[in-house]
Amino acid sequence: MSDQFTGTAAGDPDAPPAFRITDAVVGYDGTPVLDGVDLDIPAGQTIAVMGPNGSGKSTLMRAMLGIAPLSAGRILVHGTPLRRFRDWRRIGYVPQRLTAGGAVPATVREIVASGQVAARRLLSLPTRADRAAIDEALETVGLTDRARDSVRELSGGQQQRVLIARALAGRPDTFVMDEPMAGVDAENQRELARTIDHLRGTGATVVLVLHELGPLEDVIERAVVLDGGRIGHDGRRAPAATGECARPGHEHQHPHPDPNDPDPRAAGTEPAAADLIRLEVPGRD
Numbered sequence: 001m002s003d004q005f006t007g008t009a010a011g012d013p014d015a016p017p018a019f020r021i022t023d024a025v026v027g028y029d030g031t032p033v034l035d036g037v038d039l040d041i042p043a044g045q046t047i048a049v050m051g052p053n054g055s056g057k058s059t060l061m062r063a064m065l066g067i068a069p070l071s072a073g074r075i076l077v078h079g080t081p082l083r084r085f086r087d088w089r090r091i092g093y094v095p096q097r098l099t100a101g102g103a104v105p106a107t108v109r110e111i112v113a114s115g116q117v118a119a120r121r122l123l124s125l126p127t128r129a130d131r132a133a134i135d136e137a138l139e140t141v142g143l144t145d146r147a148r149d150s151v152r153e154l155s156g157g158q159q160q161r162v163l164i165a166r167a168l169a170g171r172p173d174t175f176v177m178d179e180p181m182a183g184v185d186a187e188n189q190r191e192l193a194r195t196i197d198h199l200r201g202t203g204a205t206v207v208l209v210l211h212e213l214g215p216l217e218d219v220i221e222r223a224v225v226l227d228g229g230r231i232g233h234d235g236r237r238a239p240a241a242t243g244e245c246a247r248p249g250h251e252h253q254h255p256h257p258d259p260n261d262p263d264p265r266a267a268g269t270e271p272a273a274a275d276l277i278r279l280e281v282p283g284r285d
């Protein structure tokens with residue numbers, strides 16, 4: 001892999017934290033999910049955000065990207081208050097999943113290219129460098145030979161790799177990945193761990209929602225655990241798994257609505273244009 005994905009904050013001891021989250025409160029329908037979260041993520045750190053189902057991990061990622069609004073508190077992104085932050089090209093977001101139902105008629109390459117939207121001026125055509133970055137992102141996740149295929153022909157794990165390539169294609173220095181290992185087989189998990197290790201080596205900041213560290217054990221520098229709407233653990237290592245998650249064969253469940261799922265009302269019908277790619281864009285939603 002070349003070093004095109006180079007963190008601009010790499011080695012800069014004066015760089016502000018990638019994220020500074022102070023007393024953040026986020027709720028749905030008046031019920032707080034995050035209830036006073038304080039978290040500083042230094043630029044260049046590789047950090048896992050863990051916690052039980054429904055503890056607010058995705059909500060925290062979406063709040064950090066301006067997708068889920070804060071009802072109280074404050075978030076700075078690379079030193080700038082979130083509402084004034086405009087440098088979204090620095091951020092590569094890997095949402096939890098592409099689609100549950102496969103109502104996405106776009107090709108793999110089109111989805112990956114959509115990761116450059118924040119970096120490009122409205123309606124401008126991709127440059128040679130943009131196309132090279134897409135090629136490289138596809139190669140990095142091992143999907144070059146699937147570039148022209150519709151993403152709905154891919155397995156869940158391959159779709160996850162498409163989402164990672166989409167984040168890489170924008171050449172950001174800050175990655176927010178919501179369960180990138182979900183549905184990915186063991187071999188591809190190891191491959192992804194190597195990619196993330198490479199990103200870390202370039203000085204990128206990598207924030208990952210994970211259920212278990214798995215092959216990322218040696219790559220993760222810090223693990224925080226959400227509990228009761230706050231950070232319940234913050235350390236070099238994750239605490240030992242307890243309860244349901246520790247059970248052999250435990251399968252992680254998503255019992256609540258996923259904003260990236262296609263609208264179930266559209267099942268069996270031609271998707272409307274707005275439904276073609278149901279992906280949230282940082283700072284845009």
Ligand SMILES: Nc1ncnc2c1ncn2[C@@H]1O[C@H](COP(=O)(O)OP(=O)(O)OP(=O)(O)O)[C@@H](O)[C@H]1O
Pocket residue numbers: 028033051052053054055056057058059060253254255256257259
């Ligand atoms: N768009 C939404 N509208 C209403 N409630 C929501 C929405 N998104 C999440 N929730 C609720 O907020 C709580 C936290 O959800 P969130 O997805 O942030 O948790 P999580 O820790 O990422 O869970 P999981 O591990 O299952 O992905 C859950 O109770 C969930 O049902």
